[in-house]
Amino acid sequence: MGNLAAQVIIYNNSSKTDKPFTYLIEDRMKDNIQEGMRVAVPFGVGNRIIQGIVVRIFEWKDKTKNLKCIADALDFEPILSKNMIELSLWMRENYLCSYLDAFHLVMPPGDFKEIRTVLNVNNVSLKNLTKEEEKIVGYINQKGKCYLDDVKKFMDHENANKIINNLKKKNIVYNTLEIETKINKKLEKYISLSSNQSKDDILKDISSRGKKQIEVVNYLYKKKGAFIKNLMEDTKASYQTIKALADKGLIKVTETEVFRNVIKSDISPYKRFKLTPEQLKCFNTILDDINKNGSFLIHGVTGSGKTEIYLQIIEEMIKAGKDTIVLVPEISLTPQTIERFVGRFGSNVAVLHSKLSYGERFDEWRKIKEGKVKIAIGARSAVFAPFNNLGLIIIDEEHETSYKSGMNPKYSAYEVARKRCDMEGSSLILGTATPSVETYNSVLNGEIKLFVLKKRINNKKMPVMDIIDMREELNNGNNSIFSRKLYKEIEENLKEGKQTILFLNRRGYSTFVSCRKCGYVIKCKSCDITMTYHIQENKLKCHYCGKEMIAPKICPKCGSNYIKYFGIGTQKVEEQVKKYFPKASVERMDTDTVTKKGSHERIFGRMKRGETDILIGTQMISKGLDFPNVTLVGIIAADTSLNLPDYRSSERTFQLLTQVAGRAGRGDFEGRVIVQTYNPEHFSIQMAKDYNYEGFFDREILLRKEFEFPPFTNILSIIVYGKEKEQVINVSKDIHSEIIKNLELIYDYNLIRNIYGPNPALIEKIKDNYRWQILFKCSDEDLFQLKDIIRRVCINNRDDKKYRGVKFNIDINPSSIL
Numbered sequence: 017m018g019n020l021a022a023q024v025i026i027y028n029n030s031s032k033t034d035k036p037f038t039y040l041i042e043d044r045m046k047d048n049i050q051e052g053m054r055v056a057v058p059f060g061v062g063n064r065i066i067q068g069i070v071v072r073i074f075e076w077k078d079k080t081k082n083l084k085c086i087a088d089a090l091d092f093e094p095i096l097s098k099n100m101i102e103l104s105l106w107m108r109e110n111y112l113c114s115y116l117d118a119f120h121l122v123m124p125p126g127d128f129k130e131i132r133t134v135l136n137v138n139n140v141s142l143k144n145l146t147k148e149e150e151k152i153v154g155y156i157n158q159k160g161k162c163y164l165d166d167v168k169k170f171m172d173h174e175n176a177n178k179i180i181n182n183l184k185k186k187n188i189v190y191n192t193l194e195i196e197t198k199i200n201k202k203l204e205k206y207i208s209l210s211s212n213q214s215k216d217d218i219l220k221d222i223s224s225r226g227k228k229q230i231e232v233v234n235y236l237y238k239k240k241g242a243f244i245k246n247l248m249e250d251t252k253a254s255y256q257t258i259k260a261l262a263d264k265g266l267i268k269v270t271e272t273e274v275f276r277n278v279i280k281s282d283i284s285p286y287k288r289f290k291l292t293p294e295q296l297k298c299f300n301t302i303l304d305d306i307n308k309n310g311s312f313l314i315h316g317v318t319g320s321g322k323t324e325i326y327l328q329i330i331e332e333m334i335k336a337g338k339d340t341i342v343l344v345p346e347i348s349l350t351p352q353t354i355e356r357f358v359g360r361f362g363s364n365v366a367v368l369h370s371k372l373s374y375g376e377r378f379d380e381w382r383k384i385k386e387g388k389v390k391i392a393i394g395a396r397s398a399v400f401a402p403f404n405n406l407g408l409i410i411i412d413e414e415h416e417t418s419y420k421s422g423m424n425p426k427y428s429a430y431e432v433a434r435k436r437c438d439m440e441g442s443s444l445i446l447g448t449a450t451p452s453v454e455t456y457n458s459v460l461n462g463e464i465k466l467f468v469l470k471k472r473i474n475n476k477k478m479p480v481m482d483i484i485d486m487r488e489e490l491n492n493g494n495n496s497i498f499s500r501k502l503y504k505e506i507e508e509n510l511k512e513g514k515q516t517i518l519f520l521n522r523r524g525y526s527t528f529v530s531c532r533k534c535g536y537v538i539k540c541k542s543c544d545i546t547m548t549y550h551i552q553e554n555k556l557k558c559h560y561c562g563k564e565m566i567a568p569k570i571c572p573k574c575g576s577n578y579i580k581y582f583g584i585g586t587q588k589v590e591e592q593v594k595k596y597f598p599k600a601s602v603e604r605m606d607t608d609t610v611t612k613k614g615s616h617e618r619i620f621g622r623m624k625r626g627e628t629d630i631l632i633g634t635q636m637i638s639k640g641l642d643f644p645n646v647t648l649v650g651i652i653a654a655d656t657s658l659n660l661p662d663y664r665s666s667e668r669t670f671q672l673l674t675q676v677a678g679r680a681g682r683g684d685f686e687g688r689v690i691v692q693t694y695n696p697e698h699f700s701i702q703m704a705k706d707y708n709y710e711g712f713f714d715r716e717i718l719l720r721k722e723f724e725f726p727p728f729t730n731i732l733s734i735i736v737y738g739k740e741k742e743q744v745i746n747v748s749k750d751i752h753s754e755i756i757k758n759l760e761l762i763y764d765y766n767l768i769r770n771i772y773g774p775n776p777a778l779i780e781k782i783k784d785n786y787r788w789q790i791l792f793k794c795s796d797e798d799l800f801q802l803k804d805i806i807r808r809v810c811i812n813n814r815d816d817k818k819y820r821g822v823k824f825n826i827d828i829n830p831s832s833i834l
């Protein structure tokens with residue numbers, strides 16, 4: 017029998033190490049090492065010990081090659097299943113990222129352990145040592161615990177390695193590994209009685225004056241044991257008392273692991289509804305096919321009860337012993353959503369989102385891995401929840417752009433979910449009131465099965481949408497931010513004691529500041545972006561890099577004092593609402609007001625209890641919210657998304673209007689929606705007004721086809737960025753011609769015709785980095801070729817001298833091409 021060897025991905029970020037390395041598995045370790053485990057391996061000339069992950073084990077027949085051996089296993093069992101390994105390898109291939117980036121996503125949060133080598137001296141005679149060896153042995157002995165790094169600081173590197181290796185050969189020094197995890201299991205002190213004697217026997221040892229001690233013993237006797245925190249709370253005992261009992265040997269203190277609790281404990285049960293006929297039909301049909309690895313789209317109008325269908329399908333999954341992942345957009349991971357899932361399934365739910373601490377995330381991850389929960393609900397990255405028996409993935413608000421990652425690997429949670437389902441034989445359910453164009457196209461192609469929920473629960477009417485032409489308002493002398501109609505409706509709503517939501521997708525007070533004399537517009541010094549005025553602090557802020565400056569009173573360019581503020585943000589809306597409706601209680605919800613932990617909950621709490629009359633907000637309030645008393649929704653400016661120079665701007669506008677409008681009239685009273693715009697004729701606004709998704713899709717898909725945009729083609733974007741403008745331009749020209757050269761070799765002239773750029777990116781500078789972009793449009797087959805070339809040209813060479821100082825941002829089908 018030959019030896020076993022392992023392919024190991026090592027924890028080192030250089031492009032040179034971005035490949036699997038082969039290590040031998042010594043016989044003594046054969047049983048300790050499996051695929052999916054972390055290992056410690058010697059690396060480089062110095063044989064520094066670093067961490068790696070085993071992705072494959074195979075038989076090693078080639079005796080001629082001298083391989084290094086794996087030093088140690090860092091796990092007792094695999095932390096990654098075979099499927100998760102395969103998924104990572106697929107992501108690396110598909111999203112052009114490094115092995116490490118891909119594996120990072122599936123590993124436990126914060127797993128980057130520090131491994132340090134500790135040197136120890138054997139208990140043997142120390143004769144015949146050289147001077148230098150003596151010096152090192154002496155140093156190790158004197159230190160007590162001596163790290164390899166210490167010795168290397170004590171002596172120069174090269175020598176230290178040589179000498180220590182000699183000492184190891186002579187069996188005088190040996191090393192052990194010390195592993196430090198950044199995150200630890202949370203331990204709490206647990207107190208119990210030390211013997212099984214009867215209570216009276218124990219109490220014998222306590223003098224009658226020790227009243228508190230007696231109380232503690234009684235308490236422990238009754239409870240069989242308790243966490244120190246609870247014990248002290250319940251008995252009001254002090255540390256002194258507990259210590260006294262421990263000193264007498266009557267109680268014992270152990271450390272027991274506790275899970276950090278991310279879910280509030282006071283969530284009340286969420287009542288199970290009897291499904292409506294529409295819901296039931298969808299539920300039954302999906303259940304029939306749930307084990308067939310299919311894809312389903314629930315296209316249901318806002319308030320049609322999609323969530324209740326998910327909940328009852330999950331119930332069936334639990335009955336069948338299968339696990340479910342529920343993805344929701346980060347911003348709708350609100351208390352309301354969590355309450356529904358936890359209120360129905362209690363401690364069977366793990367919650368994953370970005371506001372959790374590393375420790376909390378680690379605990380939730382382990383609950384899933386260890387099979388302690390059946391459901392994981394979370395934002396995009398929850399698609400990697402390490403369930404072993406995955407039956408179903410649900411993606412709510414399927415159309416949301418936040419399902420596409422903006423960081424490496426730039427994965428699409430939908431694609432990853434689809435891949436996971438295929439590997440594990442699970443099903444995929446997408447739900448939304450406004451399917452993305454790509455998804456609906458897949459429905460028409462027969463790849464996804466469609467269910468339509470046309471009606472709101474209890475046959476509640478869809479709110480009537482009124483489109484107001486703001487040009488006309490201006491012509492009629494109204495230059496306030498409210499149209500006359502919106503003003504009147506707010507007034508009426510207040511009178512009737514109903515709630516209003518006002519939506520504007522821009523935070524701050526004014527969105528740009530400029531000089532009326534010379535036309536100068538104040539931009540961020542680091543970014544090619546106008547600064548936004550924030551009134552409370554009287555500052556201009558950059559929403560890209562966070563830079564701030566005091567709002568100037570005179571023009572920085574011409575010195576005039578004709579500085580003027582243009583464009584409205586949510587702060588201005590708040591100011592105007594308070595001015596015109598001084599009696600109303602007004603609340604604002606945007607990134608600026610929810611910075612503190614819990615502020616989200618507080619704002620929602622007041623809204624839910626009816627204490628807020630008017631809620632103003634950005635897209636944070638645009639989806640998922642279910643407040644029955646909201647009868648009026650005002651969209652202050654529908655044009656903000658329409659005017660973006662992006663091929664998805666119509667789609668975004670349609671989605672936004674439909675979703676925001678969907679917050680109105682969900683209770684017993686009909687809802688109304690006022691949409692203010694300068695483009696009232698635009699088809700995305702007109703179709704949204706009539707809740708005509710198909711109408712919208714039919715128009716949009718023609719445009720996509722005519723101008724060759726997804727889903728008819730793939731878009732691949734390379735952004736070259738760096739601090740030196742000249743270099744960025746040169747490198748982007750360089751890789752552009754390099755790619756063309758490669759395409760010419762395979763005669764792919766069609767692809768060459770579909771390369772755009774290099775051009776300055778639409779936002780030419782962000783955080784002091786200049787950005788140039790090359791765009792490719794290509795078919796699926798071409799994409800395959802293209803990725804291969806880009807990997808060779810950009811990725812494998814990214815550490816080359818000529819690319820020093822620039823970086824590449826490669827995105828396949830980006831959610832926006834800005």
Ligand SMILES: Nc1ncnc2c1ncn2[C@@H]1O[C@H](COP(=O)(O)OP(=O)(O)OP(=O)(O)O)[C@@H](O)[C@H]1O
Pocket residue numbers: 289290291292295316317318319320321322323324448449473639640641642678
């Ligand atoms: N079968 C049912 N009978 C009575 N009420 C129901 C039923 N199903 C759901 N509901 C209630 O109807 C309301 C709307 O449902 P839900 O929020 O799930 O809709 P949705 O389709 O997810 O909407 P949106 O897309 O706007 O988020 C909720 O308050 C929910 O509790």
Ligand SMILES: [Zn+2]
Pocket residue numbers: 531532533534535536571572573574575576
């Ligand atoms: Zn000026």
Ligand SMILES: [Zn+2]
Pocket residue numbers: 540541542543545558559560561562563783
């Ligand atoms: Zn900036």
